[in-house]
Amino acid sequence: MDGHRVPRADRPLDLHRLQQFLAVAENAGFTSAAAQLHLTQQALSTAIRQLERQLGVTLFDRTGRRLRPTAAGEVLRDGARALLAAAATLAEQTYEAGTESPxxxxxxxxxxxxxxxxxxxxxxxxxxxxxxxxxxxxxxxxxxxxxxxxxxxxxxxxxxxxxxxxxxxxxIAYDPVRLAVARTHRLADRDIVRIDDLRTESVMVWAPPGHSFYTDFLLSTCRRAGFEPRFVVNRIQGTPPVTAVADNDCVAFVTAPAGPAVGGLVRVVELADPPLAPTQAxxxxxxxxxxxxxxxxxxxxxxxxx
CATH class of the missing domain: 3.40.190.10 (Periplasmic binding protein-like II)
Incomplete structure:
Protein backbone atom coordinates (compact mmCIF):
# COMPACT_ATOMS: atom_id res chain seq x y z
CA MET A 1 0.00 0.00 0.00
CA ASP A 2 1.05 3.57 -0.60
CA GLY A 3 2.18 4.77 2.83
CA HIS A 4 1.78 8.42 1.79
CA ARG A 5 -1.85 8.13 0.86
CA VAL A 6 -4.22 9.83 3.30
CA PRO A 7 -7.71 8.30 3.78
CA ARG A 8 -10.50 10.44 2.43
CA ALA A 9 -12.28 12.30 5.22
CA ASP A 10 -15.52 12.42 3.21
CA ARG A 11 -15.71 8.60 3.16
CA PRO A 12 -16.26 7.47 6.75
CA LEU A 13 -15.70 3.85 7.70
CA ASP A 14 -18.55 1.53 6.84
CA LEU A 15 -19.72 -0.30 9.97
CA HIS A 16 -20.67 -3.41 8.03
CA ARG A 17 -17.18 -3.59 6.55
CA LEU A 18 -15.70 -3.04 10.00
CA GLN A 19 -17.67 -6.06 11.23
CA GLN A 20 -16.22 -8.10 8.37
CA PHE A 21 -12.70 -6.96 9.19
CA LEU A 22 -13.17 -7.78 12.88
CA ALA A 23 -14.42 -11.27 12.05
CA VAL A 24 -11.32 -11.94 9.96
CA ALA A 25 -9.03 -10.57 12.68
CA GLU A 26 -10.66 -12.61 15.43
CA ASN A 27 -10.70 -15.82 13.38
CA ALA A 28 -7.16 -15.28 12.03
CA GLY A 29 -8.30 -16.21 8.55
CA PHE A 30 -10.98 -15.95 5.88
CA THR A 31 -12.41 -19.49 6.06
CA SER A 32 -13.94 -19.35 9.53
CA ALA A 33 -14.81 -15.68 9.21
CA ALA A 34 -16.64 -16.23 5.92
CA ALA A 35 -18.62 -19.10 7.44
CA GLN A 36 -19.49 -16.95 10.44
CA LEU A 37 -20.68 -14.11 8.19
CA HIS A 38 -22.38 -16.40 5.65
CA LEU A 39 -20.22 -15.06 2.84
CA THR A 40 -17.94 -16.65 0.29
CA GLN A 41 -14.22 -16.35 1.00
CA GLN A 42 -13.78 -14.45 -2.25
CA ALA A 43 -16.43 -11.87 -1.32
CA LEU A 44 -14.90 -11.39 2.12
CA SER A 45 -11.36 -11.11 0.75
CA THR A 46 -12.55 -8.50 -1.76
CA ALA A 47 -14.23 -6.51 1.00
CA ILE A 48 -11.04 -6.45 3.06
CA ARG A 49 -8.99 -5.37 0.02
CA GLN A 50 -11.43 -2.52 -0.56
CA LEU A 51 -11.10 -1.47 3.09
CA GLU A 52 -7.31 -1.50 2.78
CA ARG A 53 -7.50 0.66 -0.34
CA GLN A 54 -9.79 3.12 1.43
CA LEU A 55 -7.44 3.40 4.41
CA GLY A 56 -4.27 3.32 2.38
CA VAL A 57 -2.61 0.67 4.57
CA THR A 58 -2.17 -3.10 4.71
CA LEU A 59 -4.26 -4.56 7.51
CA PHE A 60 -3.08 -8.20 7.48
CA ASP A 61 0.21 -10.01 7.09
CA ARG A 62 -0.67 -12.73 4.59
CA THR A 63 2.72 -14.48 4.45
CA GLY A 64 1.99 -17.27 6.97
CA ARG A 65 -0.66 -19.93 7.27
CA ARG A 66 -2.65 -17.71 9.62
CA LEU A 67 -3.50 -14.10 8.96
CA ARG A 68 -1.98 -11.72 11.48
CA PRO A 69 -2.96 -8.07 11.84
CA THR A 70 -0.26 -5.58 10.96
CA ALA A 71 0.41 -2.68 13.31
CA ALA A 72 -2.28 -0.75 11.42
CA GLY A 73 -4.60 -3.74 11.64
CA GLU A 74 -4.16 -3.95 15.41
CA VAL A 75 -5.12 -0.29 15.77
CA LEU A 76 -8.22 -0.81 13.64
CA ARG A 77 -9.13 -4.04 15.45
CA ASP A 78 -9.00 -2.46 18.88
CA GLY A 79 -10.84 0.68 17.81
CA ALA A 80 -13.44 -1.26 15.82
CA ARG A 81 -14.71 -3.08 18.91
CA ALA A 82 -15.48 0.18 20.70
CA LEU A 83 -16.94 1.83 17.59
CA LEU A 84 -19.24 -1.09 16.75
CA ALA A 85 -20.37 -1.35 20.37
CA ALA A 86 -21.11 2.39 20.41
CA ALA A 87 -23.10 2.09 17.19
CA ALA A 88 -25.17 -0.75 18.68
CA THR A 89 -25.81 1.33 21.78
CA LEU A 90 -26.91 4.30 19.67
CA ALA A 91 -29.33 2.11 17.71
CA GLU A 92 -30.82 0.76 20.93
CA GLN A 93 -31.18 4.24 22.45
CA THR A 94 -32.85 5.51 19.28
CA TYR A 95 -35.33 2.62 19.36
CA GLU A 96 -36.12 3.21 23.01
CA ALA A 97 -36.71 6.93 22.40
CA GLY A 98 -39.06 6.21 19.51
CA THR A 99 -41.06 3.48 21.26
CA GLU A 100 -41.09 4.93 24.78
CA SER A 101 -39.89 1.61 26.17
CA PRO A 102 -36.64 2.44 27.96
CA ILE A 172 -15.71 9.48 40.38
CA ALA A 173 -15.12 8.89 44.09
CA TYR A 174 -12.58 8.04 46.78
CA ASP A 175 -13.57 5.82 49.70
CA PRO A 176 -11.68 5.62 53.01
CA VAL A 177 -10.34 2.14 53.67
CA ARG A 178 -11.06 0.43 57.00
CA LEU A 179 -10.12 -2.90 58.56
CA ALA A 180 -12.48 -5.87 58.94
CA VAL A 181 -11.71 -8.58 61.53
CA ALA A 182 -13.63 -11.43 63.14
CA ARG A 183 -15.27 -10.49 66.46
CA THR A 184 -12.80 -12.78 68.25
CA HIS A 185 -9.72 -11.19 66.66
CA ARG A 186 -7.21 -9.41 68.89
CA LEU A 187 -7.90 -6.10 67.11
CA ALA A 188 -11.70 -6.31 67.31
CA ASP A 189 -11.93 -4.19 70.46
CA ARG A 190 -9.73 -1.39 69.15
CA ASP A 191 -11.32 1.93 68.19
CA ILE A 192 -8.59 2.64 65.69
CA VAL A 193 -5.76 0.61 64.14
CA ARG A 194 -2.55 1.74 62.51
CA ILE A 195 -1.50 0.02 59.31
CA ASP A 196 1.86 -0.91 60.77
CA ASP A 197 -0.03 -2.84 63.50
CA LEU A 198 -0.70 -5.42 60.77
CA ARG A 199 2.89 -6.56 60.22
CA THR A 200 2.23 -10.02 61.61
CA GLU A 201 -1.29 -10.43 60.23
CA SER A 202 -2.50 -12.41 57.24
CA VAL A 203 -4.36 -10.05 54.89
CA MET A 204 -7.29 -11.47 52.96
CA VAL A 205 -7.53 -10.38 49.32
CA TRP A 206 -9.64 -11.45 46.35
CA ALA A 207 -6.85 -11.86 43.80
CA PRO A 208 -3.05 -12.14 44.06
CA PRO A 209 -0.76 -9.17 43.35
CA GLY A 210 -0.47 -8.42 39.65
CA HIS A 211 -4.03 -9.61 38.97
CA SER A 212 -6.01 -6.89 40.75
CA PHE A 213 -5.53 -3.15 41.06
CA TYR A 214 -7.07 -3.28 44.53
CA THR A 215 -4.57 -5.90 45.73
CA ASP A 216 -1.70 -3.89 44.25
CA PHE A 217 -3.09 -0.78 45.94
CA LEU A 218 -3.13 -2.58 49.31
CA LEU A 219 0.37 -3.94 48.69
CA SER A 220 1.73 -0.44 48.10
CA THR A 221 -0.13 0.82 51.20
CA CYS A 222 1.58 -1.78 53.40
CA ARG A 223 4.97 -1.17 51.82
CA ARG A 224 4.66 2.54 52.54
CA ALA A 225 4.09 1.56 56.18
CA GLY A 226 7.38 -0.34 56.08
CA PHE A 227 6.46 -4.00 55.76
CA GLU A 228 5.68 -6.71 53.23
CA PRO A 229 2.15 -8.04 53.79
CA ARG A 230 1.31 -11.73 53.90
CA PHE A 231 -1.65 -12.14 51.54
CA VAL A 232 -4.21 -14.95 51.57
CA VAL A 233 -6.62 -15.24 48.61
CA ASN A 234 -10.26 -15.53 49.64
CA ARG A 235 -11.68 -18.95 48.78
CA ILE A 236 -15.25 -17.61 48.62
CA GLN A 237 -15.78 -15.10 45.83
CA GLY A 238 -18.74 -12.85 45.06
CA THR A 239 -19.90 -12.18 48.64
CA PRO A 240 -19.59 -8.78 50.40
CA PRO A 241 -15.96 -8.02 51.28
CA VAL A 242 -16.64 -7.95 55.05
CA THR A 243 -17.60 -11.65 54.99
CA ALA A 244 -14.03 -12.64 54.05
CA VAL A 245 -12.90 -12.68 57.71
CA ALA A 246 -16.04 -14.01 59.39
CA ASP A 247 -14.64 -17.49 60.11
CA ASN A 248 -10.87 -17.02 60.23
CA ASP A 249 -8.11 -15.01 61.89
CA CYS A 250 -7.21 -12.91 58.83
CA VAL A 251 -7.79 -9.20 58.40
CA ALA A 252 -9.29 -7.52 55.33
CA PHE A 253 -9.15 -3.99 54.01
CA VAL A 254 -12.72 -2.89 53.25
CA THR A 255 -14.68 0.30 52.61
CA ALA A 256 -17.70 -0.71 54.70
CA PRO A 257 -18.74 1.56 57.60
CA ALA A 258 -17.13 1.05 61.00
CA GLY A 259 -19.00 -1.12 63.48
CA PRO A 260 -20.47 -4.63 63.61
CA ALA A 261 -21.15 -6.49 60.36
CA VAL A 262 -22.30 -9.92 59.13
CA GLY A 263 -24.73 -10.30 62.03
CA GLY A 264 -22.08 -9.46 64.58
CA LEU A 265 -19.56 -12.04 63.33
CA VAL A 266 -17.29 -9.25 62.03
CA ARG A 267 -16.23 -5.85 63.28
CA VAL A 268 -15.02 -3.05 61.02
CA VAL A 269 -12.43 -0.80 62.68
CA GLU A 270 -11.22 2.64 61.62
CA LEU A 271 -7.66 3.01 60.31
CA ALA A 272 -5.42 5.86 61.32
CA ASP A 273 -4.67 8.05 58.29
CA PRO A 274 -6.71 5.73 56.06
CA PRO A 275 -5.77 5.34 52.41
CA LEU A 276 -8.44 6.39 49.94
CA ALA A 277 -9.49 3.75 47.43
CA PRO A 278 -10.50 5.21 44.04
CA THR A 279 -13.70 4.28 42.26
CA GLN A 280 -13.20 4.37 38.50
CA ALA A 281 -16.04 4.47 35.96
Whole structure:
Protein backbone atom coordinates (compact mmCIF):
# COMPACT_ATOMS: atom_id res chain seq x y z
CA MET A 1 0.00 0.00 0.00
CA ASP A 2 1.05 3.57 -0.60
CA GLY A 3 2.18 4.77 2.83
CA HIS A 4 1.78 8.42 1.79
CA ARG A 5 -1.85 8.13 0.86
CA VAL A 6 -4.22 9.83 3.30
CA PRO A 7 -7.71 8.30 3.78
CA ARG A 8 -10.50 10.44 2.43
CA ALA A 9 -12.28 12.30 5.22
CA ASP A 10 -15.52 12.42 3.21
CA ARG A 11 -15.71 8.60 3.16
CA PRO A 12 -16.26 7.47 6.75
CA LEU A 13 -15.70 3.85 7.70
CA ASP A 14 -18.55 1.53 6.84
CA LEU A 15 -19.72 -0.30 9.97
CA HIS A 16 -20.67 -3.41 8.03
CA ARG A 17 -17.18 -3.59 6.55
CA LEU A 18 -15.70 -3.04 10.00
CA GLN A 19 -17.67 -6.06 11.23
CA GLN A 20 -16.22 -8.10 8.37
CA PHE A 21 -12.70 -6.96 9.19
CA LEU A 22 -13.17 -7.78 12.88
CA ALA A 23 -14.42 -11.27 12.05
CA VAL A 24 -11.32 -11.94 9.96
CA ALA A 25 -9.03 -10.57 12.68
CA GLU A 26 -10.66 -12.61 15.43
CA ASN A 27 -10.70 -15.82 13.38
CA ALA A 28 -7.16 -15.28 12.03
CA GLY A 29 -8.30 -16.21 8.55
CA PHE A 30 -10.98 -15.95 5.88
CA THR A 31 -12.41 -19.49 6.06
CA SER A 32 -13.94 -19.35 9.53
CA ALA A 33 -14.81 -15.68 9.21
CA ALA A 34 -16.64 -16.23 5.92
CA ALA A 35 -18.62 -19.10 7.44
CA GLN A 36 -19.49 -16.95 10.44
CA LEU A 37 -20.68 -14.11 8.19
CA HIS A 38 -22.38 -16.40 5.65
CA LEU A 39 -20.22 -15.06 2.84
CA THR A 40 -17.94 -16.65 0.29
CA GLN A 41 -14.22 -16.35 1.00
CA GLN A 42 -13.78 -14.45 -2.25
CA ALA A 43 -16.43 -11.87 -1.32
CA LEU A 44 -14.90 -11.39 2.12
CA SER A 45 -11.36 -11.11 0.75
CA THR A 46 -12.55 -8.50 -1.76
CA ALA A 47 -14.23 -6.51 1.00
CA ILE A 48 -11.04 -6.45 3.06
CA ARG A 49 -8.99 -5.37 0.02
CA GLN A 50 -11.43 -2.52 -0.56
CA LEU A 51 -11.10 -1.47 3.09
CA GLU A 52 -7.31 -1.50 2.78
CA ARG A 53 -7.50 0.66 -0.34
CA GLN A 54 -9.79 3.12 1.43
CA LEU A 55 -7.44 3.40 4.41
CA GLY A 56 -4.27 3.32 2.38
CA VAL A 57 -2.61 0.67 4.57
CA THR A 58 -2.17 -3.10 4.71
CA LEU A 59 -4.26 -4.56 7.51
CA PHE A 60 -3.08 -8.20 7.48
CA ASP A 61 0.21 -10.01 7.09
CA ARG A 62 -0.67 -12.73 4.59
CA THR A 63 2.72 -14.48 4.45
CA GLY A 64 1.99 -17.27 6.97
CA ARG A 65 -0.66 -19.93 7.27
CA ARG A 66 -2.65 -17.71 9.62
CA LEU A 67 -3.50 -14.10 8.96
CA ARG A 68 -1.98 -11.72 11.48
CA PRO A 69 -2.96 -8.07 11.84
CA THR A 70 -0.26 -5.58 10.96
CA ALA A 71 0.41 -2.68 13.31
CA ALA A 72 -2.28 -0.75 11.42
CA GLY A 73 -4.60 -3.74 11.64
CA GLU A 74 -4.16 -3.95 15.41
CA VAL A 75 -5.12 -0.29 15.77
CA LEU A 76 -8.22 -0.81 13.64
CA ARG A 77 -9.13 -4.04 15.45
CA ASP A 78 -9.00 -2.46 18.88
CA GLY A 79 -10.84 0.68 17.81
CA ALA A 80 -13.44 -1.26 15.82
CA ARG A 81 -14.71 -3.08 18.91
CA ALA A 82 -15.48 0.18 20.70
CA LEU A 83 -16.94 1.83 17.59
CA LEU A 84 -19.24 -1.09 16.75
CA ALA A 85 -20.37 -1.35 20.37
CA ALA A 86 -21.11 2.39 20.41
CA ALA A 87 -23.10 2.09 17.19
CA ALA A 88 -25.17 -0.75 18.68
CA THR A 89 -25.81 1.33 21.78
CA LEU A 90 -26.91 4.30 19.67
CA ALA A 91 -29.33 2.11 17.71
CA GLU A 92 -30.82 0.76 20.93
CA GLN A 93 -31.18 4.24 22.45
CA THR A 94 -32.85 5.51 19.28
CA TYR A 95 -35.33 2.62 19.36
CA GLU A 96 -36.12 3.21 23.01
CA ALA A 97 -36.71 6.93 22.40
CA GLY A 98 -39.06 6.21 19.51
CA THR A 99 -41.06 3.48 21.26
CA GLU A 100 -41.09 4.93 24.78
CA SER A 101 -39.89 1.61 26.17
CA PRO A 102 -36.64 2.44 27.96
CA UNK A 103 -34.67 -0.38 29.51
CA UNK A 104 -32.88 -0.02 32.85
CA UNK A 105 -29.48 1.64 32.97
CA UNK A 106 -27.21 -1.24 33.98
CA UNK A 107 -24.12 -0.72 36.14
CA UNK A 108 -21.56 -3.49 36.52
CA UNK A 109 -19.37 -3.29 39.60
CA UNK A 110 -16.59 -5.42 41.03
CA UNK A 111 -16.89 -7.10 44.45
CA UNK A 112 -14.46 -4.49 45.83
CA UNK A 113 -17.27 -1.92 45.42
CA UNK A 114 -20.28 -2.79 47.53
CA UNK A 115 -23.90 -2.48 46.44
CA UNK A 116 -24.35 0.13 49.18
CA UNK A 117 -21.56 2.23 47.69
CA UNK A 118 -23.19 2.00 44.25
CA UNK A 119 -26.45 3.19 45.82
CA UNK A 120 -24.72 6.19 47.40
CA UNK A 121 -23.09 7.10 44.09
CA UNK A 122 -26.57 7.19 42.53
CA UNK A 123 -27.74 10.04 44.78
CA UNK A 124 -27.70 12.65 41.98
CA UNK A 125 -29.44 10.25 39.58
CA UNK A 126 -32.18 9.50 42.11
CA UNK A 127 -32.68 13.22 42.72
CA UNK A 128 -32.61 14.52 39.16
CA UNK A 129 -33.87 11.52 37.14
CA UNK A 130 -36.40 9.94 39.51
CA UNK A 131 -38.22 7.98 36.78
CA UNK A 132 -35.08 6.25 35.46
CA UNK A 133 -34.67 2.59 36.38
CA UNK A 134 -31.14 1.48 37.35
CA UNK A 135 -29.89 -2.07 37.82
CA UNK A 136 -26.61 -2.81 39.65
CA UNK A 137 -24.90 -6.08 38.75
CA UNK A 138 -21.82 -7.45 40.52
CA UNK A 139 -19.19 -8.80 38.13
CA UNK A 140 -15.60 -9.91 38.34
CA UNK A 141 -13.05 -7.41 36.98
CA UNK A 142 -12.10 -9.50 33.94
CA UNK A 143 -15.72 -9.54 32.77
CA UNK A 144 -16.37 -5.79 32.93
CA UNK A 145 -14.79 -4.71 29.64
CA UNK A 146 -16.38 -7.58 27.68
CA UNK A 147 -19.75 -6.71 29.20
CA UNK A 148 -19.39 -3.10 28.02
CA UNK A 149 -18.53 -4.17 24.47
CA UNK A 150 -21.34 -6.74 24.41
CA UNK A 151 -23.93 -4.23 25.63
CA UNK A 152 -24.67 -6.15 28.84
CA UNK A 153 -23.87 -3.09 30.96
CA UNK A 154 -23.85 0.65 30.34
CA UNK A 155 -21.22 1.60 32.90
CA UNK A 156 -18.52 -0.30 34.77
CA UNK A 157 -17.27 0.57 38.25
CA UNK A 158 -14.01 -0.81 39.60
CA UNK A 159 -11.13 0.05 41.88
CA UNK A 160 -8.53 1.39 39.50
CA UNK A 161 -6.81 4.39 37.99
CA UNK A 162 -5.27 3.13 34.73
CA UNK A 163 -7.04 4.38 31.61
CA UNK A 164 -7.84 1.40 29.37
CA UNK A 165 -7.31 1.81 25.65
CA UNK A 166 -10.42 2.52 23.58
CA UNK A 167 -12.69 3.13 26.59
CA UNK A 168 -13.59 6.37 28.32
CA UNK A 169 -12.95 6.59 32.05
CA UNK A 170 -13.06 8.88 35.08
CA UNK A 171 -12.36 8.63 38.79
CA ILE A 172 -15.71 9.48 40.38
CA ALA A 173 -15.12 8.89 44.09
CA TYR A 174 -12.58 8.04 46.78
CA ASP A 175 -13.57 5.82 49.70
CA PRO A 176 -11.68 5.62 53.01
CA VAL A 177 -10.34 2.14 53.67
CA ARG A 178 -11.06 0.43 57.00
CA LEU A 179 -10.12 -2.90 58.56
CA ALA A 180 -12.48 -5.87 58.94
CA VAL A 181 -11.71 -8.58 61.53
CA ALA A 182 -13.63 -11.43 63.14
CA ARG A 183 -15.27 -10.49 66.46
CA THR A 184 -12.80 -12.78 68.25
CA HIS A 185 -9.72 -11.19 66.66
CA ARG A 186 -7.21 -9.41 68.89
CA LEU A 187 -7.90 -6.10 67.11
CA ALA A 188 -11.70 -6.31 67.31
CA ASP A 189 -11.93 -4.19 70.46
CA ARG A 190 -9.73 -1.39 69.15
CA ASP A 191 -11.32 1.93 68.19
CA ILE A 192 -8.59 2.64 65.69
CA VAL A 193 -5.76 0.61 64.14
CA ARG A 194 -2.55 1.74 62.51
CA ILE A 195 -1.50 0.02 59.31
CA ASP A 196 1.86 -0.91 60.77
CA ASP A 197 -0.03 -2.84 63.50
CA LEU A 198 -0.70 -5.42 60.77
CA ARG A 199 2.89 -6.56 60.22
CA THR A 200 2.23 -10.02 61.61
CA GLU A 201 -1.29 -10.43 60.23
CA SER A 202 -2.50 -12.41 57.24
CA VAL A 203 -4.36 -10.05 54.89
CA MET A 204 -7.29 -11.47 52.96
CA VAL A 205 -7.53 -10.38 49.32
CA TRP A 206 -9.64 -11.45 46.35
CA ALA A 207 -6.85 -11.86 43.80
CA PRO A 208 -3.05 -12.14 44.06
CA PRO A 209 -0.76 -9.17 43.35
CA GLY A 210 -0.47 -8.42 39.65
CA HIS A 211 -4.03 -9.61 38.97
CA SER A 212 -6.01 -6.89 40.75
CA PHE A 213 -5.53 -3.15 41.06
CA TYR A 214 -7.07 -3.28 44.53
CA THR A 215 -4.57 -5.90 45.73
CA ASP A 216 -1.70 -3.89 44.25
CA PHE A 217 -3.09 -0.78 45.94
CA LEU A 218 -3.13 -2.58 49.31
CA LEU A 219 0.37 -3.94 48.69
CA SER A 220 1.73 -0.44 48.10
CA THR A 221 -0.13 0.82 51.20
CA CYS A 222 1.58 -1.78 53.40
CA ARG A 223 4.97 -1.17 51.82
CA ARG A 224 4.66 2.54 52.54
CA ALA A 225 4.09 1.56 56.18
CA GLY A 226 7.38 -0.34 56.08
CA PHE A 227 6.46 -4.00 55.76
CA GLU A 228 5.68 -6.71 53.23
CA PRO A 229 2.15 -8.04 53.79
CA ARG A 230 1.31 -11.73 53.90
CA PHE A 231 -1.65 -12.14 51.54
CA VAL A 232 -4.21 -14.95 51.57
CA VAL A 233 -6.62 -15.24 48.61
CA ASN A 234 -10.26 -15.53 49.64
CA ARG A 235 -11.68 -18.95 48.78
CA ILE A 236 -15.25 -17.61 48.62
CA GLN A 237 -15.78 -15.10 45.83
CA GLY A 238 -18.74 -12.85 45.06
CA THR A 239 -19.90 -12.18 48.64
CA PRO A 240 -19.59 -8.78 50.40
CA PRO A 241 -15.96 -8.02 51.28
CA VAL A 242 -16.64 -7.95 55.05
CA THR A 243 -17.60 -11.65 54.99
CA ALA A 244 -14.03 -12.64 54.05
CA VAL A 245 -12.90 -12.68 57.71
CA ALA A 246 -16.04 -14.01 59.39
CA ASP A 247 -14.64 -17.49 60.11
CA ASN A 248 -10.87 -17.02 60.23
CA ASP A 249 -8.11 -15.01 61.89
CA CYS A 250 -7.21 -12.91 58.83
CA VAL A 251 -7.79 -9.20 58.40
CA ALA A 252 -9.29 -7.52 55.33
CA PHE A 253 -9.15 -3.99 54.01
CA VAL A 254 -12.72 -2.89 53.25
CA THR A 255 -14.68 0.30 52.61
CA ALA A 256 -17.70 -0.71 54.70
CA PRO A 257 -18.74 1.56 57.60
CA ALA A 258 -17.13 1.05 61.00
CA GLY A 259 -19.00 -1.12 63.48
CA PRO A 260 -20.47 -4.63 63.61
CA ALA A 261 -21.15 -6.49 60.36
CA VAL A 262 -22.30 -9.92 59.13
CA GLY A 263 -24.73 -10.30 62.03
CA GLY A 264 -22.08 -9.46 64.58
CA LEU A 265 -19.56 -12.04 63.33
CA VAL A 266 -17.29 -9.25 62.03
CA ARG A 267 -16.23 -5.85 63.28
CA VAL A 268 -15.02 -3.05 61.02
CA VAL A 269 -12.43 -0.80 62.68
CA GLU A 270 -11.22 2.64 61.62
CA LEU A 271 -7.66 3.01 60.31
CA ALA A 272 -5.42 5.86 61.32
CA ASP A 273 -4.67 8.05 58.29
CA PRO A 274 -6.71 5.73 56.06
CA PRO A 275 -5.77 5.34 52.41
CA LEU A 276 -8.44 6.39 49.94
CA ALA A 277 -9.49 3.75 47.43
CA PRO A 278 -10.50 5.21 44.04
CA THR A 279 -13.70 4.28 42.26
CA GLN A 280 -13.20 4.37 38.50
CA ALA A 281 -16.04 4.47 35.96
CA UNK A 282 -15.57 2.99 32.47
CA UNK A 283 -17.86 3.40 29.48
CA UNK A 284 -17.94 3.23 25.70
CA UNK A 285 -16.68 6.35 23.95
CA UNK A 286 -18.86 8.01 21.31
CA UNK A 287 -22.00 7.38 23.38
CA UNK A 288 -24.28 9.73 25.31
CA UNK A 289 -26.21 9.12 28.51
CA UNK A 290 -27.77 11.58 30.98
CA UNK A 291 -27.50 8.95 33.74
CA UNK A 292 -23.80 8.49 33.08
CA UNK A 293 -23.24 12.23 32.91
CA UNK A 294 -24.64 12.62 36.43
CA UNK A 295 -22.59 9.71 37.73
CA UNK A 296 -19.29 10.72 36.21
CA UNK A 297 -19.27 14.33 37.36
CA UNK A 298 -16.54 14.54 40.03
CA UNK A 299 -18.23 13.70 43.30
CA UNK A 300 -17.11 14.22 46.91
CA UNK A 301 -15.54 11.36 48.81
CA UNK A 302 -18.11 8.65 49.42
CA UNK A 303 -18.35 7.52 53.04
CA UNK A 304 -20.76 4.66 53.66
CA UNK A 305 -21.02 5.73 57.29
CA UNK A 306 -22.87 8.91 56.37
Missing amino acids: RPFVIGHTPAITAEEVYLLLASVRARLPTVSVTARQMFPDALVHALYDGQIDLALRRGVAMPAHLASAI LWLPHTVSPVRDLLTVQQPTTDAAE
